Amino acid sequence: MDKTAERAATTPTRYLDVDGVRYAYREVGPDNPVDKTPILFLHRFRGTLDDWDPGFVDALAKTRHVILFSDQEVGSSSGSAATSVDEKARNAADFAKKLGFLTIDVLGFSMGGFVAQAIAINEPTLVRKVIIVGAAGGGNPEAAPPTDIVFEIALRPEYSLEDVRYLFFAEGRDEETRAYLDRRATRTSSQEPPVTPEVIGKMVSLIGDFMSGKTGHYEKLKDLRQPTLIVSGDRDPFFPFKNIWMLYRELPNAQLLAYPNSGHGPHQQHPEEVAEKIEYFLSTT
Structure with missing residues (x-):
């Protein structure tokens, strides 16, 4: 049966x-x-399988085999949550x-963009192409800081519509924010449990290590x-x-x-257009 008949939702x-670890995926x-x-x-x-935008996934899955992956102790995956970006990369590989699969393309969103960089650097024969959405490199002392309130909002137990708008969309983009939330709500069965506070704490720590340069990934970008x-x-x-x-600037072969x-989430604000651009990138480079 054609998987597009099922759709992301x-x-x-x-x-x-x-x-011995049970990974959840779709x-x-x-x-x-x-x-x-x-x-x-x-x-x-904090993302689970349910947080991917069904509109974006379905647009890309018209032509591509898309695999949504949950790392250890995220959603219904078992195991023990990773404590470093490199550990998350090893788990995904x-x-x-x-x-x-002997060859994959990787698409990482935000923290997943850090993991996409690491898996591409560490597994050059496995990873063919890389898509990084809403993420930068970590460890550059010239980096500009985030806004004063973004992490306070990101750590709230639950997100209001305005929280989602602030975190992932631009000011004045309420209509696109509601449209994304409506698309996400179309998933009504086999929903994933939220990420626990303990795992959130581990994610905060590994993000801090990556962004501060403690892990040395910025110096490795020349190898991606x-x-x-x-x-x-x-x-x-x-x-x-x-x-x-x-x-x-640091990547040898980037667009x-x-x-x-x-x-932060251009693929959620423009799901079909971003999917179209990614398809073009995958088809032509």
Whole structure:
């Protein structure tokens, strides 16, 4: 059966055992994609399988085999939550290999963008192409700081509509924010449990280590030689555009796609358009 008939909102959650850890994942895409190489989605801070925008996933899955992945102790995945970006990268690589793939493309959103950088650097024969959405590099002392209140909002137990708007969209983009929330709400079965406070604490710590330069990933960016597409909004409260530009500057083989009056999640504000640009990138580079 063609997986596009299921769509992101209805495709079942599957599980894969890797060395005693049960990883939760979902697959969407046609029976005969334009390319056999799948796209492994790596999620943001606090994100579960349910938080991916179904409109964006479905748009990309018209032609591509999309795999949504939950790392250890996120959602219904078992195991113990990773304490470093490199550990998250190893987990994702082990999962992809156990699923039977020798080559993958990776798409990382926000914290997942850190993981996408790490897995591409650490697994150059596994990762063919890289898409980084709403993320910069970590460890550059010239980086501009985030807004004063963004982390306070990001750590709230639950997000209001205005919180979602501030975190992921640009000011005045209430209509697009509601549209995203409506699309996300179409998932009514097999929903994932929220990320626990303990795991959130581990995520905060590994993000801090990466962004402060403690992990040394900024110096390794020269080794990320795969074709890379960076997708960013120019009003991102987490990563001022200067930081996105510095990531682009350090990568040997990168393209930068910037959306004006767009925030941290340009793929949620412009789901079909961003999917179209990613498809073009995957088809032509």
